[in-house]
Amino acid sequence: MQRSKKIASVLLSVTMLSGACAAAGSTTAHASGTGAGLAEWALNAYYSGWSYVYGGATPGTVDCSGLIYSYCGGNARGGDSQLYASSESGYISNGIPRVHGLGLHMDGHVGVYIGDGMAVDARNDDEDVCYDTLDYMGWTQWYKVGAIDYIENGWEQFNGDYYYYENGEYIVNTSRTIDGTTYYFDSKGRSSDTPSNPSSSNSSSSSSSSDNSSSEISSDNSSTNDDSSSTEEVKEESQTEPSLYKNGDEGDEVKKIQERLKELGYYTGEVTGKFDDATEAAYIQFQQAAGVAVDGISGTDRDVLYSDDCPTYTDAQALLAEQTPTYQLGDQSNAVLTIQNRLAILGFFNEIATGYFGETTLQAVEAFQLANNLEATGIVDQATYQAMFSATALSNNGYALATSVEYTGPYAMPQGGSSQFVLQNTQNQNYAHSAAVVASAANKVTKKALSNTSADAPVFFSAVVKRNLNVGLWFVVVLALLSVFGGVFIIKNVKASKKARRARSKKSYTRVKTEARYW
Structure with a gap:
């Protein structure tokens, strides 16, 4: 079944x-x-x-x-x-x-x-x-x-209900008159009635689609020569369109890309002509700084890369420093949650990540800064953030984890290739952070239990001592009871043995005496 x-x-x-x-x-x-x-x-x-x-x-x-x-x-x-x-x-x-x-x-x-x-x-x-x-x-x-294609305007059916999209989002708590019929949409965006024409839309995209259709019809009615010339134009455009280069590709153009990225300061490796993880990471940094689509793939954006006004790595860093916020005591956000998770993996944060920047988070940030030769301000600025998520970040035991974490958050400065990041994090998703937290918590409990000089945990230590005393007391009581029962058993066996010997002796004496009397 x-x-x-x-x-x-x-x-x-x-x-x-x-x-x-x-x-x-x-x-x-x-x-x-x-x-x-x-x-x-x-x-x-x-x-x-x-x-x-x-x-x-x-x-x-x-x-x-x-x-x-x-x-x-x-x-x-x-x-x-x-x-x-x-x-x-x-x-x-x-x-x-x-x-x-x-x-x-x-x-x-x-x-x-x-x-x-x-x-x-x-x-x-x-x-x-x-x-x-x-x-x-x-x-x-x-x-x-x-x-995936996301609807901009018009009807969309989902899970048995109809929704109406305007400017890329479905509308809620309102009504619309569409094709002469008024529809009401609840707080979840569900329509009160099934639309008479689900394909209808008042969007500009629909009108443009109609225009395209009419142009296609007219082109179908045009002469063969027009079709041929149109086809030749399309071929010519496709030939001039630049090729795409991504992770794993090789060639002279990749070499040229690496040289340009190195000139701008984004790439620090060797110019090999191989589009590897380091090249991909450098290209992503360039795309982020240039304001183009960020996908790590080199295409039409090479025009920007080779232009004279392409932003350098230094320019991008300076602009980033002006635009990015800092995280400090009292803040609460998803970014703080990400920082806490990273500190936990590095061994500086041993509590449950909540997204609130409290005293414990402050102390963890200061400890990280001291361990990584940064000024211990307790504030997560750009330098601290990038050091925290880099492959050279030193953990609480003084060793680098040798893995970077690409995070496209406010600072958006990945240190390794996205392919490497996917491999590292997908293999360990949901496990790495939990293991780090559990291990850190276990170490913390052990230290508190073994140390009687810590002024921070007298209550915890006394509880541990009481628990150990109770266990020891029960052990002594059980041992005493076993000893008593064992002693009673041994004494009874000894008495029974003596009684049996006396009985055998008495019987033997009686037989000898009888035989002597009638001899």
Whole structure:
């Protein structure tokens, strides 16, 4: 029975994926699905009981990024790569758009926004696919998945209900008259009635689509010579379009890219002509500084890279220092939560991360700064933040972890390639931080239990002593009882043995006396 359910679930998932891809293909050539389609896909994964399997990206067995990839595919497989390849993103602390099927991101993990403050994510081996509120996991960013088409204006069906989008978001708590019919939308955006024409829209994109259709019709009625010339123009444009270079590519153009990145100060490695992790990280820094799409892929943005007014690494750092905030005592945000998690991994923060910058966080920041030759101000400025998330960050034991964490947060200065980051963090998602916290907490408890000179833990130490005394007392009582019972048993055996010997002696004496009398 269970096997039949799983097979049915997989068939249902494949059917949904095929339908979504077909629908998306009829809308836009680049998209492989819709936002509502991804949200329904994720919900189906939860209700069908899909399993979490590291590296999985097929219906029924997925990891966090595989949940998204199994629906829409695309060039971005890892969670961080999906974020970099997104067309639009933002911080959840500033609010999340009312859009079905947005991607959700946090350090080392991704999920899917369902809408109405709910999310689905493939979490770990123990919990598999989960469905929780948006704030349960502490998501830090939202993004539009690059391989998905998100509706801007018009009707959208999701989970059996109809929603109406305006300017990229579905409307709530209002009414609209569409095609002569008035529709009311509740607090969740659901329409009061089924639209008579779900494809109708008052958006400009619809009119432009009509214009394109009419132009296509006219072009179909044009002469063959016009078609030929049009085709030649398209070919000529495609030939002039620059090639794309990404991680893993090699060649003279990659060498040229490395030389330019090195000249600008973004790249410090050797010019090898190989687009490796270090080159990708440097290119991402350039894209962030130049204000172009951040995906780590070199394409049309090379025009900016080779231009005379391309910002240098030093210029980007100076601008970044002016724009980025500092984090200090009393602050509370998702960024503080990320800082606490990183400090926990490094061994400086032994409490539960809450996102509040309290005294414990202040002391942890000061300890990190001292260990890494920074001024111990207790304030997380740009220098402290970058040192904290770099591969050379020294942990509490004085050793570097030899791993960097790419975080596209306020400082947005990744130290390693995104491919390396995806590998490091996906393998350890949900485990590394928990293990570090547990280990640190265990060390803390052990130190307190063994030290009777600590002025910070007299109550804790007395409790430990009392517990140990109680255990020792019970041990003594049990040992005494065993000794008593053992002694009684031994005495009884000795008495029984003596009594038996006396009886045998008496019997033997009686027999001898009788035999002597009648001899």
